[in-house]
Amino acid sequence: MDENLLITEAQKGDVESFNRLVTAxxxxxxxxxxxxxxxxxxAADVTQDVFISVYxxxxxxxxxxxxxxxxxxxxxxxxxxxxxxxRRPATSLEGLGAEDDEGDGDYDAFVxxxxxxxxxxxxxxxxxxxxxxxxxxLPADQRIAFVLSDVQGMTYxxxxxxxxxxxxxxxxxxxxxRARLRExxxxxxxxxxxxxxxxxxxx
Amino acid sequence: MNEQxxxxxxxxxxxxxxxxxxxxxxxxxxxxxxxNPELVEKVEITRLLRQTARALPAARLPRSFTLPPNxxxxxxxxxxxxxxxxxxxxxxxxxxxxxxxxxxxxAGMGLLNASAPxxxxxxxxxxxxxxxxxxxxxxAMEAPAAKVIPIPRDxxxxxxxxxxIGGLGGxxxxxxxEQIPDVVPTNPPLPTAIPSPTATPTATPTPVxxxxxxxxxxxxxxxxxxxxxxxxxxxxxxxxxxxxxR
Numbered sequence: 268m269d270e271n272l273l274i275t276e277a278q279k280g281d282v283e284s285f286n287r288l289v290t291a292x293x294x295x296x297x298x299x300x301x302x303x304x305x306x307x308x309x310a311a312d313v314t315q316d317v318f319i320s321v322y323x324x325x326x327x328x329x330x331x332x333x334x335x336x337x338x339x340x341x342x343x344x345x346x347x348x349x350x351x352x353x354r355r356p357a358t359s360l361e362g363l364g365a366e367d368d369e370g371d372g373d374y375d376a377f378v379x380x381x382x383x384x385x386x387x388x389x390x391x392x393x394x395x396x397x398x399x400x401x402x403x404x405l406p407a408d409q410r411i412a413f414v415l416s417d418v419q420g421m422t423y424x425x426x427x428x429x430x431x432x433x434x435x436x437x438x439x440x441x442x443x444x445r446a447r448l449r450e451x452x453x454x455x456x457x458x459x460x461x462x463x464x465x466x467x468x469x470x
Numbered sequence: 471m472n473e474q475x476x477x478x479x480x481x482x483x484x485x486x487x488x489x490x491x492x493x494x495x496x497x498x499x500x501x502x503x504x505x506n507p508e509l510v511e512k513v514e515i516t517r518l519l520r521q522t523a524r525a526l527p528a529a530r531l532p533r534s535f536t537l538p539p540n541x542x543x544x545x546x547x548x549x550x551x552x553x554x555x556x557x558x559x560x561x562x563x564x565x566x567x568x569x570x571x572x573x574x575x576x577a578g579m580g581l582l583n584a585s586a587p588x589x590x591x592x593x594x595x596x597x598x599x600x601x602x603x604x605x606x607x608x609x610a611m612e613a614p615a616a617k618v619i620p621i622p623r624d625x626x627x628x629x630x631x632x633x634x635i636g637g638l639g640g641x642x643x644x645x646x647x648e649q650i651p652d653v654v655p656t657n658p659p660l661p662t663a664i665p666s667p668t669a670t671p672t673a674t675p676t677p678v679x680x681x682x683x684x685x686x687x688x689x690x691x692x693x694x695x696x697x698x699x700x701x702x703x704x705x706x707x708x709x710x711x712x713x714x715x716r
């Protein structure tokens with residue numbers, strides 16, 4: 268069914284039409300929230316809040332990309348949740364598992380490819396784990412820019428629209444996020460693939 | 471390397487990895503790369519970072535986030551007041567136009583009021599030679615004093631029937647006469663100098679004294695307050711309408 272038609276029906280209060288929109292977009296909303304929040308429980312809370320908030324405010328949607336509108340709401344909810352978590356720090360039980368960052372992920376993450384030996388697979392998993400941990404230490408604005416651009420593969424323009432920032436700000440946040448993550452990886456060279464372990468500085 | 475230069479270099483690395491450098495910027499950066507192995511390493515690790523992040527597995531949904539079928543949309547105060555977005559926008563535009571017109575009206579009236587010469591009241595000095603109509607109103611202070619006509623105590627009283635046949639009538643009996651006051655005030659003469667409308671004015675100019683009347687402060691403030699309130703309303707409604715349009 269046409270998305271615009273579903274939106275129009277949802278604006279009239281049709282929950283069924285809205286739920287079809289939810290079904291179409293919930294995976295992406297949850298994944299963005301998951302990468303920004305860093306754990307499944309917080310991401311689920313944020314996702315639920317996003318869809319409730321969007322349903323309440325769907326009458327104020329005035330065209331454009333519905334996906335971007337949803338993701339804008341998602342990033343805003345994540346900002347709020349991160350601020351709240353910063354004020355009232357708590358340890359998530361879910362976060363105690365060492366391998367948990369990929370625990371909710373696709374099973375393909377735990378299966379080596381045909382052309383990948385077990386050693387290479389283990390290296391890749393460790394590198395991924397290190398990047399995810401380092402992402403959680405980024406400031407919220409840099410983390411959101413990195414998730415939208417590098418994890419979700421969006422363009423600068425899309426990130427700018429979703430975060431309501433200008434292009435220069437997006438580029439700056441993204442470059443800072445990458446620089447921080449790069450520094451973290453350089454501090455743990457043993458996690459890098461073989462060709463990166465020989466430093467150019469002879470260290 | 472200072473902070474600013476480091477920041478610029480990081481932005482260049484990021485843009486280079488994204489393929490966002492072009493022309494002279496790209497050539498200049500590639501020259502830097504050729505001369506700096508450390509920079510090459512940074513670029514390579516940034517590429518690895520980007521590839522790994524892009525390959526992060528999608529998280530599985532823990533549950534469905536669909537809403538219960540009986541969920542009702544909760545409308546905000548403004549949504550209940552204005553209805554849907556398009557209607558609200560129209561109302562705000564209309565309100566803004568009305569407020570702007572009111573502002574122009576109030577501001578214009580205020581300016582006219584401020585720029586008009588002060589009103590003067592002409593006072594005409596009455597002179598004996600003036601043929602202008604004399605004021606007909608006379609205050610109690612200005613009225614001439616009443617004339618007192620003395621009445622002799624033994625004068626026969628006029629009017630009315632008296633108890634005595636020889637009396638000229640009207641008078642009270644002797645003991646009552648004692649109660650009559652000694653003087654009887656008569657009415658003062660009314661001014662009768664009503665000029666003829668056909669009278670020709672004399673050559674003597676009538677002196678006119680004009681007195682400026684100070685501005686009434688409350689009137690000016692009313693215009694200013696009205697203009698200010700209209701301006702605020704126009705701006706607020708305009709901004710609200712513009713925000714809704716966005």
